Amino acid sequence: MTTHEVQTGEEWTKPLPKPDFVNAEYWQAAADGRLLIQECPSCGHRQWYPRALCTACAADTEWLECSGRGTVHTFTVIRQFGMKPFRDALPYVIAMIDLEEGPRIMGDIPDGDVDAVTIGMPVEVFFTKAADDIGIPRWRPATE
Numbered sequence: 001m002t003t004h005e006v007q008t009g010e011e012w013t014k015p016l017p018k019p020d021f022v023n024a025e026y027w028q029a030a031a032d033g034r035l036l037i038q039e040c041p042s043c044g045h046r047q048w049y050p051r052a053l054c055t056a057c058a059a060d061t062e063w064l065e066c067s068g069r070g071t072v073h074t075f076t077v078i079r080q081f082g083m084k085p086f087r088d089a090l091p092y093v094i095a096m097i098d099l100e101e102g103p104r105i106m107g108d109i110p111d112g113d114v115d116a117v118t119i120g121m122p123v124e125v126f127f128t129k130a131a132d133d134i135g136i137p138r139w140r141p142a143t144e
């Protein structure tokens with residue numbers, strides 16, 4: 001089991017996901033510092049975000065715990081956003097991350113120098129606890 005840092009220091013003021021029967025385990029795992037994707041026991045397909053069935057063969061899926069490591073596939077720097085609370089975070093990076101396990105996941109790279117982010121950069125996950133049962137996966141430059 002690989003657990004990663006879960007930051008709990010500040011109140012989450014951005015919109016919250018609404019956990020349902022498909023994704024509640026995903027959000028709870030993130031609140032506990034674990035990143036999950038889905039893997040199909042029938043055909044081996046892996047997918048993110050959580051869905052009710054395998055998108056390749058429609059079988060039921062199983063959860064696969066990820067290493068939390070990936071590389072930046074692409075990204076954009078958000079420099080203008082007029083609405084709170086997002087304007088307080090400017091500038092920030094929204095990136096597509098290629099996980100070691102295969103699927104591509106979207107998330108922010110909230111800390112550090114936005115001009116230092118590059119395509120192909122190794123990153124690692126951390127989480128912000130947004131509610132008791134919801135963690136938000138986020139990314140930062142890999143330390144090793």
Ligand SMILES: [Zn+2]
Pocket residue numbers: 040041042043044045054055056057058059
């Ligand atoms: Zn499948």
